[in-house]
Amino acid sequence: MKAEIITxxxxxxxxxxxxxxxARIAERLLLLDLECRHQVSVLDDPADMRDxxxxxxxxxxxxxxxxxxxxxxxxLTTEVLAETFGRKTVLDEKSLAxxxxxxxxxxxxMSDVNxxxxxxxxxxxxxxxxxxxxxxxxxxxxxxxxFAMPGVPRELDLMMDEQVLPRIERLLVFSEATVGAxxxxxxxxPVGAPVERAExxxxxxxxxxxxxxxxxxxxxxxxxxxREGDVDLGFRTSFPDNFLRPVARAKTAEEADAxxxxxxxxxxxxxxxxxYGEGDETMESxxxxxxxxxxxSVATAESCTGGLIAERMTDVPGSSAYFLGGxxxxxxxxxxxxxxxxxxxLESEGAVSEPVVRAMAEGARARFGSxxxxxxxxxxxxxxxxxxxPVGLVWIALATAKGTHAESFVFxxxxxxxxxxxxxxxxxxxxxxxxxVELVGPSLLRRGGGGSAPGGS
Amino acid sequence: MKAEIITxxxxxxxxxxxxxxxARIAERLLLLDLECRHQVSVLDDPADMRDxxxxxxxxxxxxxxxxxxxxxxxxLTTEVLAETFGRKTVLDEKSLAxxxxxxxxxxxxMSDVNxxxxxxxxxxxxxxxxxxxxxxxxxxxxxxxxFAMPGVPRELDLMMDEQVLPRIERLLVFSEATVGAxxxxxxxxPVGAPVERAExxxxxxxxxxxxxxxxxxxxxxxxxxxREGDVDLGFRTSFPDNFLRPVARAKTAEEADAxxxxxxxxxxxxxxxxxYGEGDETMESxxxxxxxxxxxSVATAESCTGGLIAERMTDVPGSSAYFLGGxxxxxxxxxxxxxxxxxxxLESEGAVSEPVVRAMAEGARARFGSxxxxxxxxxxxxxxxxxxxPVGLVWIALATAKGTHAESFVFxxxxxxxxxxxxxxxxxxxxxxxxxVELVGPSLLRRGGGGSAPGGS
Numbered sequence: 001m002k003a004e005i006i007t008x009x010x011x012x013x014x015x016x017x018x019x020x021x022x023a024r025i026a027e028r029l030l031l032l033d034l035e036c037r038h039q040v041s042v043l044d045d046p047a048d049m050r051d052x053x054x055x056x057x058x059x060x061x062x063x064x065x066x067x068x069x070x071x072x073x074x075x076l077t078t079e080v081l082a083e084t085f086g087r088k089t090v091l092d093e094k095s096l097a098x099x100x101x102x103x104x105x106x107x108x109x110m111s112d113v114n115x116x117x118x119x120x121x122x123x124x125x126x127x128x129x130x131x132x133x134x135x136x137x138x139x140x141x142x143x144x145x146x147f148a149m150p151g152v153p154r155e156l157d158l159m160m161d162e163q164v165l166p167r168i169e170r171l172l173v174f175s176e177a178t179v180g181a182x183x184x185x186x187x188x189x190p191v192g193a194p195v196e197r198a199e200x201x202x203x204x205x206x207x208x209x210x211x212x213x214x215x216x217x218x219x220x221x222x223x224x225x226x227r228e229g230d231v232d233l234g235f236r237t238s239f240p241d242n243f244l245r246p247v248a249r250a251k252t253a254e255e256a257d258a259x260x261x262x263x264x265x266x267x268x269x270x271x272x273x274x275x276y277g278e279g280d281e282t283m284e285s286x287x288x289x290x291x292x293x294x295x296x297s298v299a300t301a302e303s304c305t306g307g308l309i310a311e312r313m314t315d316v317p318g319s320s321a322y323f324l325g326g327x328x329x330x331x332x333x334x335x336x337x338x339x340x341x342x343x344x345x346l347e348s349e350g351a352v353s354e355p356v357v358r359a360m361a362e363g364a365r366a367r368f369g370s371x372x373x374x375x376x377x378x379x380x381x382x383x384x385x386x387x388x389x390p391v392g393l394v395w396i397a398l399a400t401a402k403g404t405h406a407e408s409f410v411f412x413x414x415x416x417x418x419x420x421x422x423x424x425x426x427x428x429x430x431x432x433x434x435x436x437v438e439l440v441g442p443s444l445l446r447r448g449g450g451g452s453a454p455g456g457s
Numbered sequence: 458m459k460a461e462i463i464t465x466x467x468x469x470x471x472x473x474x475x476x477x478x479x480a481r482i483a484e485r486l487l488l489l490d491l492e493c494r495h496q497v498s499v500l501d502d503p504a505d506m507r508d509x510x511x512x513x514x515x516x517x518x519x520x521x522x523x524x525x526x527x528x529x530x531x532x533l534t535t536e537v538l539a540e541t542f543g544r545k546t547v548l549d550e551k552s553l554a555x556x557x558x559x560x561x562x563x564x565x566x567m568s569d570v571n572x573x574x575x576x577x578x579x580x581x582x583x584x585x586x587x588x589x590x591x592x593x594x595x596x597x598x599x600x601x602x603x604f605a606m607p608g609v610p611r612e613l614d615l616m617m618d619e620q621v622l623p624r625i626e627r628l629l630v631f632s633e634a635t636v637g638a639x640x641x642x643x644x645x646x647p648v649g650a651p652v653e654r655a656e657x658x659x660x661x662x663x664x665x666x667x668x669x670x671x672x673x674x675x676x677x678x679x680x681x682x683x684r685e686g687d688v689d690l691g692f693r694t695s696f697p698d699n700f701l702r703p704v705a706r707a708k709t710a711e712e713a714d715a716x717x718x719x720x721x722x723x724x725x726x727x728x729x730x731x732x733y734g735e736g737d738e739t740m741e742s743x744x745x746x747x748x749x750x751x752x753x754s755v756a757t758a759e760s761c762t763g764g765l766i767a768e769r770m771t772d773v774p775g776s777s778a779y780f781l782g783g784x785x786x787x788x789x790x791x792x793x794x795x796x797x798x799x800x801x802x803l804e805s806e807g808a809v810s811e812p813v814v815r816a817m818a819e820g821a822r823a824r825f826g827s828x829x830x831x832x833x834x835x836x837x838x839x840x841x842x843x844x845x846x847p848v849g850l851v852w853i854a855l856a857t858a859k860g861t862h863a864e865s866f867v868f869x870x871x872x873x874x875x876x877x878x879x880x881x882x883x884x885x886x887x888x889x890x891x892x893x894v895e896l897v898g899p900s901l902l903r904r905g906g907g908g909s910a911p912g913g914s
Contacts, residue, residue, distance in 0.1 A: 011693065012479075012483075012496065013496060014483055014484070014691075015479070015480040015484030015485075015486075015487065015493070016480075016484070016691065016693050016702070018477045018479075018480045019475075019476070019479065019480070022469075022475075023469075023472040023474065023475045023476070025472065026469075026470055026471055026472030027471070027472030030471055030472065036470045036472070037500065039497065039498035039499075040496065040497055041495070041497075042495065042496075043494065236473055236474075305768075306767055306772065306776075307759075307765070307767030307771065307785065308764070308768045309764075310763055310768075311762075311763050311765045311767075313763070314763025314785070314787060315872075317839055317872060319763075323763075323787050324788045324791055325788055325791035325795070326764060326785040326787075327782065327783070327784055328757070328764065328767040328771070328782045329782050330771060330782045331782055333781070333825075334781060334825055338782070338795065338824065367794065367795065368790075381774070382774055383774065383775070415772075415774060416772065419772070
C-alpha cells in the first residue's frame with residue numbers, strides 16, 4: 001500500500017513558507033502503518049496539477065492532497081481534480097447550508113465566491129470542516145483514493161484526524177473485496193468500499209519525551225529494545241529534548257495495545273525520570289500538572305532566560321492556579337531592589353555566581369510566598385564572557401522549604417539554545433523535586449556534552 | 458527556464474522532520490528570477506530516486522538535489538545519480554585531501570566510510586563544503602544541470618550561496634551558445650558552459666514587515682503598486698504580522714536596484730509606521746535598536762502575556778543596554794506587593810481593567826527606574842471570561858515621562874495567539890512612542906477585525 005502527498009500552492013514553490021503540512025500528514029499515516037512513498041508540490045497551475053494527479057493515480061493507493069480549496073480564483077483543486085478524471089462539479093446543498101451557517105456564526109458577510117466551496121466532483125464523499133469554510137472531499141479513481149483537504153494547518157489536522165484517518169483505516173481493515181475488483185472499478189463505487197491488504201497489521205505508536213540524556217547514550221541504553229522484531233524504536237532530537245517513538249505491530253488491536261504498553265513500560269523502567277512526558281505533554285504542562293495535583297506553587301527569578309521560564313509556565317491554560325509570578329532581573333539594580341540580593345554580594349561575586357543565583361531563587365520564593373523559587377543567571381552570549389566566566393556559563397538554583405540546590409553548567413550553544421536549555425533544566429528540577437527524585441540532570445547533561453546533541457547530518 | 462527541487466531521505470517521508478530545505482532553496486532561486494516548478498521528495502530508495510532523477514532531466518533546466526551525500530549506507534545520491542545517467546564514480550584526490558584535513562582540524566578520526574564522500578560521477582564539477590565532510594557536485598545531463606548538495610541546512614545554505622547560485626547565474630547570463638547546441642550535448646561538456654536565455658533579467662527583492670493593518674486592507678491600499686508590470690508585490694501573513702515582498706525585474710543591476718528602492722519608498726510613504734522593519738528585523742530588534750540609539754530604557758509588568766514581552770526583548774543580543782527587567786504579576790498579591798497596585802483598586806475594578814493596567818505600567822517604570830513601563834492584563838482563555846469581561850479582552854498600557862496611554866482590545870483568537878498579539882501591540886507602542894507617531898494600532902487593529910487576519914485557506 002503506497003501513500004502519496006501532494007501539496008498545492010505558488011507560495012510553497014517560491015519558498016515563501018515552509019511546508020509543514022507534508023510532515024504532519026506523513027506522521028499520521030505512519031500510525032496506520034502506511035508508508036508515504038512520494039511527496040510532491042506543485043504550483044496553482046492546472047497543467048502541473050493534472051500531471052501530478054494522473055501520476056499519483058497510477059502509482060499510489062492513497063493520495064493526500066492539501067491546499068487549493070479556498071474561495072479565490074487561484075484555488076483550483078476541486079475543478080482540476082474533477083476535470084482530470086472526467087467528472088463534473090456539482091453543488092452540495094448541505095455543504096452550502098453549513099458554509100452559510102459558519103459565516104452567520106462568526107458575524108461575517110458571506111461573499112459569492114464562498115459558494116464555490118460547496119461544489120464537489122461528482123460521486124465525492126464530502127469531508128466536513130467544522131472550523132473553516134472549506135470542506136474537503138474524497139474520490140476514488142481506479143486503485144487510488146484521493147483525499148482533498150484545506151491547506152490551513154489546524155483545519156488540515158482536524159480533518160486528517162476526524163475524517164481521513166478513520167476512512168483510511170476502514171479501507172485497510174475490511175478486506176471482503178479484492179484489489180482486482182476495485183482497480184478500474186466504477187466511479188460510483190463508494191469511497192468507503194474495501195481494499196484488500198495482504199498482511200494487515202494493527203499499529204500502535206507512542207511518543208515518549210526525554211530530557212537529560214544525549215541521543216547516542218539513549219540509543220546505547222535501549223539497543224536491545226530497538227532490535228525486537230515486532231517493535232521499531234525511533235529516535236528524534238527536538239532540542240533540547242530527545243524523543244523516542246516505539247511503534248508496535250500485531251495482528252489484533254489487543255495484541256498491539258499490549259505490546260506497546262509493555263515496551264513503553266520497559267523504556268520507562270530503564271530510563272526512570274529521564275522520560276518526562278508522553279504525546280502532547282510538554283515539560284511545562286507536566287510541571288503544571290504535578291504542582292496542581294499537590295496544591296503547590298512556584299515563582300521565578302530570571303536573568304539570562306529573560307522571562308522564558310515564566311512565559312512557558314503561563315502558556316499552559318489554568319497556570320494561575322500554581323504560578324504566582326516572576327521577576328526578570330536583568331539589571332543588578334533590579335536584583336537588589338526586587339529580589340533582595342545584597343549589593344555587596346553582587347560586587348564581590350558577580351551576577352553570574354552561586355551565591356547570587358541562590359539569593360535570587362530564595363528572594364523569588366520569599367517575595368511571592370511560593371513553595372518553589374527557581375532562578376537563572378548566566379552568559380548566553382554572543383558577547384559578555386571572560387576567562388573565568390566564559391560565554392555559555394549558567395548558574396541555576398531551586399529554592400524549596402528544605403533548602404536550595406544550585407549548580408553551574410557551560411552550554412556551548414548559541415544564545416537562543418542557551419536560554420532554552422537553561423529554562424528546561426530549571427523546569428526539570430521543579431519536576432524532579434516534585435517527584436522526589438534526585439536533581440541528576442547536571443551530571444547526565446555534562447556527560448552528554450552540553451545537553452541533548454542537536455540532530456546529525 | 459524551469460527549476461526543480463528534489464529532497465532525499467526516509468525521515469522526510471515519515472514526517473519525522475519538517476523539510477525546510479525546499480523553501481530555502483526556492484527562495485534563493487527566486488532571486489535569480491528562476492521559477493521553481495516542481496518539488497519532489499523521495500525515500501533513500503534507488504528505484505524511486507532514479508525515477509525522480511529521470512523525470513527531472515526530462516522536464517527541468519536546473520535540478521537542485523539535497524540529501525543523501527553522507528557517509529552511511531543509506532546515502533545513495535552520488536551512486537544513483539551516476540548510475541541513472543550511465544556514469545561511473547571516480548575518486549577525486551583533491552576532495553579526499555580536503556576531507557582528511559577536515560577531520561584532522563576537528564580532531565576526529567576519519568573512518569573508511571568517509572572516503573566514499575570523495576567519489577563523484579565522471580565529469581562532475583565538485584562543489585566544496587568548507588563546513589562539513591560532504592562535498593557537493595554538479596553534472597550536466599541533456600538540457601538539465603543537476604546540483605547535488607548536503608541535507609544539513611547550514612551546509613546547504615553556504616553551498617547554495619557560494620557555489621550553486623553563482624554557477625546558475627553564469628549559466629543564465631552568458632548566452633554565446635544556443636539551447637539547441639546543448640540539448641543532447643556531450644556529457645563531457647563542462648557544467649559552466651552557457652545556456653541561452655531569451656530575456657535575461659536582474660531581480661531584486663525586499664521583505665517589508667508590517668503590523669497593525671489587515672491583509673485585505675493592505676492589498677487594497679497597495680493595489681496600484683501591485684499592478685505595475687516590472688514589479689510583483691507579494692503578500693504573506695505571519696501572525697500577527699503581514700509581510701510584503703516587492704520583487705523588481707530589470708535589464709541591469711543598477712536599474713533593478715533603483716526600481717526596488719523606489720517601490721520600497723512608495724510603500725513606506727503610503728503605509729507610514731505600519732511598516733516596522735525590513736529583512737531579518739523583528740519587532741523586538743527594531744524596538745531595541747531605537748532604545749539603544751536614544752539611550753532610553755524599558756521595564757515590563759506582565760499579567761496575561763506571562764513574560765513573553767520580556768522574553769522577546771531579551772532575545773536580542775545586547776538587550777541589557779536598555780532592558781532593565783520585568784515583573785510577571787500573575788497573582789493579585791504580586792500586583793500589590795511588587796508593582797504597588799492598590800488592593801482597593803483590584804477589589805473594585807478587577808485585575809483586567811484600565812486603572813489596574815495603568816498602575817502596573819507606572820509601577821514597573823517606578824520600580825525599575827526606566828524611561829518606559831509597559832503592561833498587559835487580559836483574559837487569554839480558554840476559560841476565565843465573564844459577560845462584562847469576555848475571553849479575549851486585554852488592557853495594554855504604556856507609561857512614559859509624559860503620561861500613560863491605555864486601551865483595551867478584544868482579540869478573538871486562541872490563547873497562544875492572544876498572548877502573541879498582545880505582546881506585539883505592547884512592543885509596537887514602544888516603537889511608535891520612540892518614533893513620535895500616534896499609538897494608532899488599536900483602531901487599525903479593530904478595523905482589521907482582531908488584528909492581522911490569519912492566513913487564508
